Amino acid sequence: MSDLARGRRRDGNNTELEDRSHGRSRWSHCRKRGVDGSLRSRRDDYDDGEDDTHTNSRNASFTTPESRGPVSRYARRADWGSQVEEEEMKRDVQRDMQRYRRRLLAGEVTQRERKTSSGSSGSCDSKEGENVEMDEVVLLRRQKQINYGKNTLAYDRYVKEVPKHMRQPGVHPKTPNKFKKYSRRSWDQQIKLWKVKLHAWDPPAEEEGGDADAKNVEELRFEDVMDIELDFPILSDAGSGTCSFSTRNLTLEDDDCGGTPVKMQKTETTADLDMA
């Protein structure tokens, strides 16, 4: 069941698929019916409708005039497992908020933000109250999105490989700051870009169905590669198998060693290599 080949964890994967089938596109809250024709129920996770107190500048005519009375959270998330997870997330967000406030007061944030600020309008000072997002609903939603990104193998590998103080802005992905004021679209886009960048640290695909085209950051030294005798059977396969030797290695591609592509199944080659 675990979908390791796609570099994702079970938890995030299941819920995301669920959400996609309900069509969580940007405008889905305007639609009365889903793709299958059934009436849309209010969806909590990525529901556009309920939080738009900040960003809702659209006319009422954009939305179908159906009554959307407040739905109690209890009814929506009736199972205990989800309730407890939400509770845990709320507490984590509250704790994060306290930490952030302290950092603001200490003045750390303003300095760092000034350096790498992505051009948020006007002042870069996140003075308390002015540019700080405090709405719990928004914060929880953002935290959920961040969790989906952090719950991946790619993120784990990234964090292990590059310690925070070594991060270069622009090169290394940075988690968007959920406490800053952004519009809904801006935030969603930041998340999207961040997750795309994280894919650079996806693990090499294990079995078939893996991302044959994924950028593989594992670099090989030229000598290692030259040790391989290139008359190993080339297995043309759907997936690339656990390649220790990726096609991304530039030296290989340049130095066309006999014209044979280097994708190989791990099972056969490494066993032999270990002997050597």
Place this chain on the structure above:
Amino acid sequence: MSPIPLLRYEIILILEYTRMNVCWVIHLKINQFDDTTGFWSYCCLCLLNSLAMENSPEDYKIQSFDLETQMLLKTALKDPGSVNLDKVSNIIVDQSLKDQVFSKEAGRICYTIVQAEAKQNNGSMFRRNLLNRLQQEFKEREGTRARSLQEWICFVTFICNIYDYLKVNNMPMVALVHPVYDCLMRLAQPDALMNEEEVDCLVLQLHRIGEQLEKSNGQRMDELFYLLRDGFLLQEGLTSMSRLLLLEILEFRAGGWVLSGTAHRYYYSEIAD
């Protein structure tokens, strides 16, 4: 190496740990091994495992499980990612509903597995499955009670134990507060008060988690105690033991979830006789 012919040897290893005062008895059947080397490796593994378990002061009380299950649980405690956590949580719940001793302490092992999973891969699959299973049992509690008083009592003990141990950021889980109260209120109903085992269960839970529960929701605790007072005063046919238990818990709460010295002497020396 040629396989050993199908003879059954049962070897019993007795390990005594005077510090913990626990005696581990391990039955090993070697017909499942192809060679003696494998068998002795397995022996050593079991020994090491037992030692590792014993080093922690917690006694998970898993002796009632068969050996295979014990190994599974131990693996879950150390390497949750490698086992089927749904299966583990189901095993624990099933056993809790049957074994009264285990239901009193199962919360501890659950907590450890939850922590281990969170630490290992940030997951919460075990907790989620455990809670949802618990919720299922909760929905069917009335049927369970009608079918088997023992099982009902085990369930209440178990859910209260989970409430006690499985905390989120050191706070008890909000989602369980109302269900726990529902269970306790059920135990305080007139028909339940007639059964000494149910009264006993009720006061035991209140001793263990009453204080926390009151903090989570004081109003419902007040309601519960209205019922208890009524029961004590008005319920006909209560055994004297039941009345004793009820009076003690009334005093216990009145004293701020602590029994005064004199009260303690009264109740607990009486019982010893």
